Amino acid sequence: MADDKVYISANELLADSFRLGNMVLESGFAPTHLVGIWRGGAPVGIAVQELLEYHGVVCDHIAVRTSSYSGIDQQTPEVRVFALGYLIDTLGPDDRLLVIDDVFDSGRSIEAFLRELALRCRHNMPRGVRIATVYYKPTRNRTALKPDFFVHQSDAWLVFPHEVNGLTLDEIRRHKPEAAAILQRAPMTDFASAVDRADFIAGLPKAELHLHIEGSLEPEMLFALAKRNAVAIPFESVEAVRAAYEFSNLQDFLDIYYQGMSVLQTEQDFFDLTAAYLARAEADAVRHVEIFFDPQGHTERGVAFAVVIGGIARALDAARARGVTSRLIMCFLRHLDEAAAEATLDEALPYLAVIDGVGLDSSEVGHPPAKFARVFARARALGLKLVAHAGEEGPPAYVHEALDVLGVDRIDHGNRALEDAALVARLATGGMCLTVCPLSNHKLCVVDDLAAHPLRRMLDAGLVATVNSDDPAYFGGYVNANFVAVADALDLRRDEIVALARNSFAGSFLGETDKARHLAAIDAYVAQAG
Ligand SMILES: [Zn+2]
Structure with a gap:
């Protein structure tokens, strides 16, 4: 599997994010609100927002977070949505919402976000909603949604610029050399115990x-060599030697150390x-x-x-x-x-x-x-x-x-x-x-x-x-x-x-x-x- 990974550089992702912004711009859809799905959608969303503003399309922008957990049946993951408050307070039915992520995979995050937002905005839910992602994985899509804008279609295991957890040190060295030198001195996974x-x-x-x-x-060898070489030592047993090793100051240590040498x-x-x-x-x-x-x-x-x-x-x-x-x-x-x-x-x-x-x-x-x-x-x-x-x-x-x-x-x-x-x-x-x-x-x-x-x-x-x-x-x-x-x-x-x-x-x-x-x-x- 390791060889199937596609490593995306920070520069590639930035360029593709600008391309994604261009696609939105050229479609004529001018969002009033831009939402990046934290985490992957955040850097993409920032670039898209920057490009839109460069071309005179000024919009409000924010990130929301989703997290997935196993539902009651343990089969279908459920998705929770966080940080919707600002959107609920500011959105109206005539607003145009652009939802941004780095990759549209199962689609469950975006689906959960839109469902929760509609539920809580009620009549204030914007009628115009578009989805823009840099990557789209149609074979993995588990929803009725699909991105309105995407730059690449892919089935590969994508490794985004910020990702280092889950990679081996060797993979980081080969594919993220600029990060490897820095990470060397930063904590990796720490120990559980x-x-x-x-x-x-x-x-x-x-x-x-x-x-x-x-x-x-060791005391055993000291004792054995004393016997083998008939060297007189002031200890009658290995235990007595071991007791002499329990010194508490430098001089006592040196005394037993030089005595040990004699065998x-x-x-x-x-x-x-x-x-x-x-x-x-x-x-x-x-x-x-x-x-x-x-x-x-x-x-x-x-x-x-x-x-x-x-x-x-x-x-x-x-x-x-x-x-x-x-x-x-x-x-x-x-x-x-x-x-x-x-x-x-x-x-x-x-x-x-x-x-x-x-x-x-x-x-x-x-x-x-x-x-x-x-x-x-x-x-x-x-x-x-x-x-x-x-x-x-x-x-x-x-x-x-x-x-x-x-x-x-x-x-x-x-x-x-x-x-x-x-x-x-x-x-x-x-x-x-x-x-x-x-x-x-x-x-x-x-x-x-x-x-x-x-x-x-x-x-x-x-x-x-x-x-x-x-x-x-x-x-x-x-x-x-x-x-x-x-x-x-x-x-x-x-x-x-x-x-x-x-x-x-x-x-x-x-x-x-x-x-x-x-x-x-x-x-x-x-x-x-x-
Ligand atoms: Zn030393």
Whole structure:
């Protein structure tokens, strides 16, 4: 059926409406009252009235509304008519009434309008009544009426210029390109319930751009790896580990985080850790991941760089074979000095084939980006992408520094950038992606309440914000849990959720062809979700 639709442009409709006016004019019928049947008859009626007045035929004009509902027998639709008061007050038997609509289909609207008007005007019902429509569908006519004037006869499914509801995004793109660009940021159909919204999020294709692989170590795996590697941990059971994950401040989090790292010893451990995350991400409809790893957290306790990167890269390869693409970003721990970061970059040199970028993480405050200016410059010269955590807890000045001094391609978190209007404008203009982590922000008290989370303000400001899980094993959920929690807290609309998913690919380090492929997959998903 979709191919049978005839799309009418605004210009075509306007021209045809003027043609319709000419037909009325040439017939010699000079209306005293012109009635457009709301909605479709309104734009046509305005054009006809304008043309008549241009030629000296001045008439009163108004719109009335009809609505159809199922009658008692549930077979024949009944039509109600609204807003007749003005006509009843002003019409007289010698007036000439012109009824206008965009299309004469079943004819029931116009029939109901004329019947109701006659009933209520009684002896004041004008004797001269004409019907003018741009389109006439004789095969669909269910009345004894027919238009006195029409421009086109048609059986096609007509789509008028204003119509967008009921069309897929793809149809809007192809047939109403000028509208598509605007509608992208306007609400589409919203969700009937939070469950519907969660279902929509569950299958929505997305990328994850802010994920510390060490932060995906679930209590079960921590406990199992401690046993496998005979690493002493102060927990007697998985439940005890889980209880330790219930931290309430940053220091407690860092304590358990670094304790967790200690169980990661062999290449197989890093493979298992990464493979478990990827399986979990795939279940969340994640199609592309950009993973952080912290080599300094491992090499300083005697685990070789090759062991770490070998296991992670092997799991990423296995996922790639299943269609999940990835980039690997090596982070420098910012509480250590730049010389340590330089040494880490030296160690990474033999593995640049599998390392795509460098980042900056760990405790932000007191360790501004500028501390790592030289090592970032060297990484850039090596062709690596650059990212940095900035504006999570640190001030907007750190975000400025990450941009100006480090020259980053992406900002991780960036929440506090909103405190600086000039910075917001700069980020928006430059299309700078922010990798936002709602559950992490909540758990680490960057926001007191998710309902106060700045994500919507970021979108409204035109920022390329994305949703990510940061350290999902510790902060209460993977990427879909982050989407659902923040969407519920902020009552995010469908178009906002779709924009976040689109941003995740747009802000990724994928090539343009891959980005386009993923964005098309989002469109297809949205169209199919209806
Ligand atoms: Zn992070």
